Amino acid sequence: MPTVLELRDISKSFPGVLANDHVNIDLQEGEIHCLLGENGAGKTTLMNILYGLYKPDSGEINVRGKKAEIHGPNDAIARGIGMVHQHFMLVPVMTVTENVMLGVEEKRNGVFLDRAKVAKRIREISQLYGLEVDPDAYIKDLPVGTQQRVEIIKVLYRQADILILDEPTAVLTPQEVEGLFKVLRSLVEKGKSLIFITHKLKEVMALANRITVLRNGRTVGTVIPGDVNPEKLASMMVGRDVNLVVPKKKANPTESVLEVKDIYVEDERGQMTVRGVSFDVKMGEVLGIAGVQGNGQTQLVYALTGLLPLQSGEIRIVGETLKRGATPRHILERGVAHIPEDRQRHGLILTFPIHDNMMLCTYYQPPFARGIGLQEKVIMDNAETLTKQYDVRTPSIYVPASSLSGGNQQKVIVAREFSRPIKLLIASQPTRGLDVGSIEYIHSRIIEKRDEGVGALVVSSELDEILALSDRIAVMYRGQIVDIVPAAQASKEYIGLLMAGIRPEDALKSAPSVTGEAERVF
């Protein structure tokens, strides 16, 4: 098979970091080549070089055997290279057709937009590759999975035959991921070549023809899926052996530490996004809330932690019914730890040094404060201890939190929240965007807390994470909990269907709710 794209000895450094260190990759016609690596391994830098957004310090790019100078996206597109970004570049108030033609407008008589012609092309492309989409639909009305198809159509419309997909599954439900994979397979069947960037091992195993692993900016190796297993890939990525599923003993749940009764919550814009949710969390168990992002989980957590007011319903935390307008501090002082979904918006003061972030929620209490005076020595000692204990990789405790990688930022939050006495842990997307090593670490810490008798509520849109951590699984869809099943016997298919909005009774027809004979728990 001919080689369509070749990256030779690419190096790129940024001040203080060698992002790519003599990286080599080649892409053959009609293959799916997965680029696997942890965050910060240099995947995105490499692709941005290929797309002309960065200029490499050294190395060369060959497209179809010819040396290519790529100075910007236009050069890349001219050579048939197209990129599907992780964050969609679509205009929500425009139709699919308008978005596709944006930048390469088709004109009639040199003045008028020829929407019909473009729409016809879109239908042809849809048909050819199984990318179902209505050209006249508005982007804002489309589900995320369909929006992604539009992104792919955009690239195909520009006649790309080398497609780069940057973490395309991050925003999709399991069913949508399946759909995407079908599309990608049909693309390569028709002769397109794909580079698929990800840090998810399962996807790589399911999809790739070949896999190139990057670590610390270097190519660790190129392998084919038949020769490796996920554990092997993980250790190539991280550079050591990794537990993909944290081992855990059977849970030992005792009394309820969190009881939620029929609560309704409005988001900041006044939309009722949590509509009649009830559940409870017992000490010593993990209740996982599965669901595609944007189904009210965020607002549910905000309500539980005092960041949004309750419209109605009741929340009991450690035996105390929360009063109307209970503040975050009141809740925190009941022994609640909160690992927030958006670590940069809520979890950290990015411009503050690590030592201040390590006591962000308890700065006013002894031993960090005496009266109104901050006890600097205690604060520094605390930070030194915690960075060691929680393995936060940082040059010192004096650097601002913004200078840490995502995984280390998350470790700072976990360290801070776990270092005070807690009874209830509320963790929202605790490993979003983190690499395998950090995920392993944070998962094991959460299980450790569970075994100490802490009740944990874990919200995640990663089904694998929910399955790995939970003792019971609740599925949230459009502001409601549609079902709660015990995790040990939960079937992934059933939960996936619920996440996609299929009602439990219909979902049961195509997949059993549990794989064993355990009863349903409500």
Next chain:
Amino acid sequence: MSANKEIKKTEARSSLAKMFGGSAFQSLLIPTLAVFIGLVIGGLVIAATDAGVAEAFKNFSSDPGAAFKSIWTAIATAYGALFYGSLGSPREIIAGFKALQATGDNDAFLKAIYPLTESLVTATPYIFAGLAVAIGFRCGLFNIGAEGQFFMGALGAAYVGYSLKGLPWFVHLPLAILGGGLAGAIWGAVPGYLKAKFGAHEVVNTIMMNWIAFRLSDWLLTGPMMTAGFRPVTPNIQKTAELPRFFEDPLRFNWGFVLALVVAWLVYWFLFKTTLGFEIRSVGANPDGSKYAGMSVVRNFVLVMVLSGALAGLAGSAQVLGVDHWVGQGFSAGYGFDAIALALLGKSHPLGVVLSAILFGILRSGATRMQSLAGIPIDIISIIQGLVIIFVAAPAIIRWLFRIRISTGDETVLTRGWGK
């Protein structure tokens, strides 16, 4: 052993760096270069408007050397006068000091240090007002109302100063100082409360409060607070309310400057060493994160506006009790507005504010001398100040000019956009 030393060193450096919220060197570098570039461009403006330079350039083709020399002469004369007028001459100061030692006659000495002390006199209200704006910036608030708070503070201090009689100085003076602070605090509290309660933007409301202060003072000075006679001014304050002066007339240098330094240190301690200051800086850096951490964002807004108003009010106290001893119409010379500029220049850090305030004091008080000696209009100082602020606000220009690499540290967020 050496490892231990290394740790000590990083600690020392980090505490310096911490003081400025970044690397100390970088923090000082940009403002210093900004001042330098401001002076250079200001010099070019002086040369461009100088009659002698214009004359010399008419004969440029026959004598280009003279033309360039005339530029140098114009700038040197202007800045010579500026710094002579604001710092005095070291030679005269030394000579005066020697005469004082030899003969006990302090005339020559006082005359020699007069320009320097006048600069510090001007710097005094600048320090207070600069601290007022800086503490607001630290909490993400843009207090444009320092001018009005300054005015109200002056009136408050004057009122306590002249209306209370027969008190010993150690009671009267503190009361008068606090009277100014209280008046300013009230003026700051109103926009703070409106922001906390209704989300009304503090920029709009502090501007409104400025106008209310100006018109209210017009009425007070022509009515309730007017002295006997026909001039729209307050009565002179009692001797017991005056901030004592260090030297005899006409030197106006007084304890107000020392008070300003003490307050600057207090603000530093408050912001960086207490839980309350921690909250303020946290809310300023990330209100969402602060809410998550259990802080009340709105309570901090009110607290900071009260403190900011009080500091601006103290500027008024210091000016009335230490320098003027009465308040008249048009009392403030724009101290409150200049304070915004110098808080920016000082990176909202108390030490930075003190240094910038002294610089502004030097420029302002030297400008008068420059006008009389070199015939350069005072407004040139406003141009220099404006240039300095542009370069501080757009550090990219300075970095580009001097090829400075961007530090990996953070930039202090001075204030957020208008939308929030």
